[in-house]
Amino acid sequence: MIKNWSEDLVAILLGAFILAIALVVFLLVPLGGVTDAVNQASQVPGFSADSWMAENQFITGGGDLLNGLANTSRPGRWVTNPLAALGIDTLVFSAAMLAIFVVLFGAGAVLMKEGFAAFARGFLVVFLVASLAFLLANQREFRDLGLGYALWAIAIGLVISNTLGIPDFLRPALKHELYIKTGLIMLGAEVLFGKILAIGLPGIFVAWVVTPTVLISTYWFGQKILKIGSKTLNITISADMSVCGVSAAIATAAACKASKEELTTAVGLSMVFTSVMMVALPAFISAVGMPEVLGGAWIGGTIDATGAVVAAGAFLGDTALNVAATIKMIQNILIGVLAFGVAVYWTARVDRTAGTEVSATEIWIRFPKFVLGFIAASLVFSLLYELLGENLAVILVEGAVIEYTSDMRGWFFALAFASIGLSTNFKELSAQFSGGKPLILYACGQSLNLCLTLFMAWLMFYKVFPGITNAL
Amino acid sequence: MRFSVRPLLMLCLFAAVLVLLRQGILVATSGVPVLREQVEIMQRRDIDPAALFFTDSPVALQAIRQAELRNADYQATR
Numbered sequence: 001m002i003k004n005w006s007e008d009l010v011a012i013l014l015g016a017f018i019l020a021i022a023l024v025v026f027l028l029v030p031l032g033g034v035t036d037a038v039n040q041a042s043q044v045p046g047f048s049a050d051s052w053m054a055e056n057q058f059i060t061g062g063g064d065l066l067n068g069l070a071n072t073s074r075p076g077r078w079v080t081n082p083l084a085a086l087g088i089d090t091l092v093f094s095a096a097m098l099a100i101f102v103v104l105f106g107a108g109a110v111l112m113k114e115g116f117a118a119f120a121r122g123f124l125v126v127f128l129v130a131s132l133a134f135l136l137a138n139q140r141e142f143r144d145l146g147l148g149y150a151l152w153a154i155a156i157g158l159v160i161s162n163t164l165g166i167p168d169f170l171r172p173a174l175k176h177e178l179y180i181k182t183g184l185i186m187l188g189a190e191v192l193f194g195k196i197l198a199i200g201l202p203g204i205f206v207a208w209v210v211t212p213t214v215l216i217s218t219y220w221f222g223q224k225i226l227k228i229g230s231k232t233l234n235i236t237i238s239a240d241m242s243v244c245g246v247s248a249a250i251a252t253a254a255a256c257k258a259s260k261e262e263l264t265t266a267v268g269l270s271m272v273f274t275s276v277m278m279v280a281l282p283a284f285i286s287a288v289g290m291p292e293v294l295g296g297a298w299i300g301g302t303i304d305a306t307g308a309v310v311a312a313g314a315f316l317g318d319t320a321l322n323v324a325a326t327i328k329m330i331q332n333i334l335i336g337v338l339a340f341g342v343a344v345y346w347t348a349r350v351d352r353t354a355g356t357e358v359s360a361t362e363i364w365i366r367f368p369k370f371v372l373g374f375i376a377a378s379l380v381f382s383l384l385y386e387l388l389g390e391n392l393a394v395i396l397v398e399g400a401v402i403e404y405t406s407d408m409r410g411w412f413f414a415l416a417f418a419s420i421g422l423s424t425n426f427k428e429l430s431a432q433f434s435g436g437k438p439l440i441l442y443a444c445g446q447s448l449n450l451c452l453t454l455f456m457a458w459l460m461f462y463k464v465f466p467g468i469t470n471a472l
Numbered sequence: 473m474r475f476s477v478r479p480l481l482m483l484c485l486f487a488a489v490l491v492l493l494r495q496g497i498l499v500a501t502s503g504v505p506v507l508r509e510q511v512e513i514m515q516r517r518d519i520d521p522a523a524l525f526f527t528d529s530p531v532a533l534q535a536i537r538q539a540e541l542r543n544a545d546y547q548a549t550r
Contacts, residue, residue: 019548050534141497144511148522161480190527198536199543211546247524283506307523310532314517315510325535329526406527471546472539
């Protein structure tokens with residue numbers, strides 16, 4: 001029996017609990033019926049899992065309720081009147097979601113020997129800030145510019161904490177690391193290793209050779225040339241810029257134990273650059289008449305956020321969209337390796353005292369255990385995906401289980417960023433930008449990324465594997 | 473409890489910034505053809521540019537499946 005539950009163990013427990021419920025409700029319960037129906041339907045020529053999902057209501061009862069909770073509890077879309085986003089169903093599901101989170105994270109607080117009541121009192125404010133962030137992210141113009149809930153949660157939290165101040169009763173609920181780590185366990189389930197071969201070797205070379213090269217070069221540049229004071233800030237920005245934006249920043253910051261101000265800096269930089277690149281890169285590609293496959297691969301390998309990659313790819317055409325989204329997905333999968341690698345490197349090399357050897361036991365003690373939960377979730381879901389076969393995996397794993405867990409993960413990240421905003425001081429945050437070094441690091445790293453990705457995409461798609469390019 | 477005007481002013485300023493930001497985006501979108509075209513595509517295809525991960529975007533999932541199918545067809549015919 002575990003006597004002292006750490007934040008990592010609580011995150012693993014909560015994440016595993018939600019994933020287990022999702023597996024039972026969205027996979028085991030409908031498995032028999034869906035298998036028979038899909039086997040029958042797939043005999044017809046032209047069968048596609050996407051069309052089947054659109055035509056068949058295969059999640060009912062408990063699954064419907066859970067989907068409503070995870071999805072409808074967020075405010076909907078709106079243009080000028082925010083009240084239009086808050087229907088009765090949203091308010092009811094929101095209240096239910098609040099109660100569920102209080103019970104889940106309150107139980108976590110109890111396991112960590114903290115008071116349930118103290119946590120519950122403050123959590124309402126964190127939840128309200130997260131809900132407000134979803135509300136602003138769903139405003140049409142803000143949504144079109146890619147200003148997502150992460151940015152709004154931090155901004156609203158910052159405004160509240162730096163104007164009204166934070167009362168003491170709120171502090172026990174400001175557990176950004178617990179929310180992030182729980183969200184990362186859920187994210188692990190979405191990292192499906194079997195998908196790295198989606199478009200064969202060109203995808204691997206563009207996403208898994210260029211990306212680590214840019215990451216390591218940018219980190220080296222930050223340490224040796226820019227001489228950035230904090231290694232954790234350096235690696236968080238480098239990972240955020242080279243891998244896939246906010247999600248990579250979250251995973252890396254948690255793995256190397258970066259401060260909340262450092263994570264906020266990385267997220268802010270990523271969002272600003274992404275908004276600009278989402279518009280500028282496809283416009284440039286169109287202007288110079290670059291082929292769609294090359295343009296798509298370039299966009300997929302360089303623009304940070306998946307959503308912005310899809311938007312920029314769609315601007316060029318369907319082929320560019322398909323290639324861009326696939327390259328970005330292959331890059332997304334790198335998050336698992338990245339979190340594990342950074343955690344090992346930090347534990348074994350960066351955090352040790354100079355000139356001393358670190359024993360294996362000590363590495364184990366210092367290692368962030370949630371990373372193991374993240375990798376385990378990824379391996380289990382990757383295996384499950386392969387075992388189910390293509391159609392069932394697309395319908396039940398992607399279309400049902402992950403559809404639900406990704407909504408829940410969105411809530412956890414929103415709570416985390418709300419907590420970060422509520423506990424961050426403007427002065428501490430602005431100190432991160434001293435000398436403009438983070439900005440220079442991001443700009444230089446992204447420039448290298450643009451050059452290397454374009455070269456590798458051209459080499460792989462047009463010189464080494466032109467057959468795949470023609471097929472796409 | 474002492475009443476302070478500063479927090480109230482800051483909150484009003486935040487609200488004003490939001491309104492100005494929205495107006496700025498509207499002006500930029502209507503004035504810059506590239507931006508307008510891109511926004512139209514996003515709205516027509518229901519693309520959320522803020523999606524963090526590929527599993528957050530139904531459009532991305534469909535696009536990936538298209539690419540996978542085309543690659544699988546190509547590999548099968550080789």
